[in-house]
Amino acid sequence: MVKVLVVGYGVIGQRLADGVALQKDMELVGVVDAAVTLSTRSLKEKGMPYKLYAAFPEAKEKFEAAGIPVSGLLTDVLNDVDIVLDATTGGVGAKNKALYAQHGKKAIFQGGEKNEVADVFFHGYANYEKGLGADFLKLTSCNTTGLIRAVDCLDRKVGIEKVAITIVRRVADPGDYHRGLTNALQVDKAPSHQALDLMTIMPHVDATGILVHTPVTHGHFITVVATPKKDISAEEVIAAFKEHDRIRVVRLEDGFLGNASIFKYARDLGRPRGDLYEICVWEDTVVKSGKDVMFGIHIPQESVTIPESIDGIRAALEMQTDRLEAVETTNKYLGLGAWK
Template identity: 40%
Template sequence: TKVKVAINGYGTIGKRVADAVALQDDMEIIGIAKTRPNFETVMAKDKGFNVYTLADRVGAMEKEGIEVSGTVEEMIKAADVVVDCTPGKVGATNKDLYEKAGIKAIWQGGEAHTLTGCSFNAETNYDEALGKDFVRVVSCNTTGLCRVLSPLDKEFGVKKARVTLLRRAADPGDIKTGPINAIVPNPIKLPSHHGPDVKTVIPNIDIATTAVKLPTTLMHLHTINLELEKECTAEDVESVLAEQSRVRFVGQGITSTAEIMELAKDLGRSRGDMWENCIWNESITMYEGELYFFQAIHQESDVIPENIDAIRAMMELESDASRSIEITNKTMGI
């Protein structure tokens, strides 16, 4: 029998996790919960998902002609695991509900590490999530950093990591935030919280980060600077990164995040998603004993395969990280 997955919060992340779960042979979507009756709710219905909502929203949904399968509480009862994709900090308020129902739960990067005590990246610490009840899949930026820092640390030892994060100001479908014409150092107090977040997955790494918000919606871009323990060349680093299944090298006239997003669309990927870290391999450089490179991260989608692997680890569907990663990659088309 398949593992029954519920999605609480059907926005940017939730709708993508739902589609990715639906592609797996060992899990199925038993329902999605949405607070508002909008186009996404209608789309979920059209895809055949059962739509649930908060008890006080049932009337609003039905008024818009959307048939509701029940309340969030009822959805939880029918599931083995819930993937909470509600907005950051809202997720934490659902913990009581999940605990009372005795259901396993996954939260996203907008929540604090302390909510679950287990922060997850498939390549880095799959084993830590085996059989766990509560897991947090780290943010898009942290996921992107773990995917490169963890293999480089294993191979060469990362003595010191210094990273500048150039962040998209809003998601493409977002009309709430900005800036639309400014560069915003954020946070101004340094270093930024992104470094400590990486340490929730790779505890002993020496990392410091700074972050800047830019008027773009397309992707984040990381400038990565590392001191490594072991002496190595740029080619050695390139060959370790080339082995990572969720890393893609870009070149061939791709000089910006815009062209990467165009490539994702040309590849025919659902929603134009780019699940892999995109590294300009031409940028991988050893300069005065330190490593430098650029990578772009598609914030809306890089955490999606990680959510699938987290479900597999928590439900102990697969005890081997590389096997789970392989299944997820194959089914999603990575």
């Protein structure tokens, strides 16, 4: 049984812990955090389903003062694990890397870290093989993760020559206040990093894109214009997406009118926190323009990277050397594809 530690129990860390706990061939040893937050307070109120370790002695004192049980320090538990999922704030993971290396532990970092922190910039479907046996992996961002899922799906069907994307980016996660209250759209300089990141993972695809920040919280929206190497009909594109266990095909006529509809549906399904691991593609947006194919994607930003993070564990520890066997195992334990 592979032993996993999650460092950073925030938006992503909570979801990583839950995702790992569902894997029948992995053991979640515990979670690590550095501050008394709503996340760690809720951990206590839920009866401490996961052991909590403090990032450093001062943090341990603060947890104990708040009545939150602590099982020890990060340095105490590192010797008991095989791999670390680092979900700390951007920049902290890079500092933690030296500690992981000192203890001889592999680690997987989230999209907020710079690429230089890792040996491999990783995506479970698109370049699983490159992560095999690696000591340090870095995940793509939420938008890039979902974008690559869709582009890789079509690329393996007919080959993709190039893509152009427009991202309508949610400005903050639900519950965040640090970005303030706004009534504006903010445009970033093109090309967006998501397009550049896609080319790092899939260098044979030419990609560019525009990003617009918008004052919503429940998900990003991406339009994709893809140029296939072989002609493919809109119906064939939809069929390809429906085969993919991390892609849901939804329709306007069924009530999926936008990001809020999808978030509501996830809550109605009883998904914890209203999370979806899957991206959603609107069937109604899949159209042809000459040879090009256009479609629209919903990205559930808080949870979309969890499956690929678990794929990273499988690759780094060589639990499965075959890409499809690895992702299918992750999918099975997360319940992905069960709706089909």
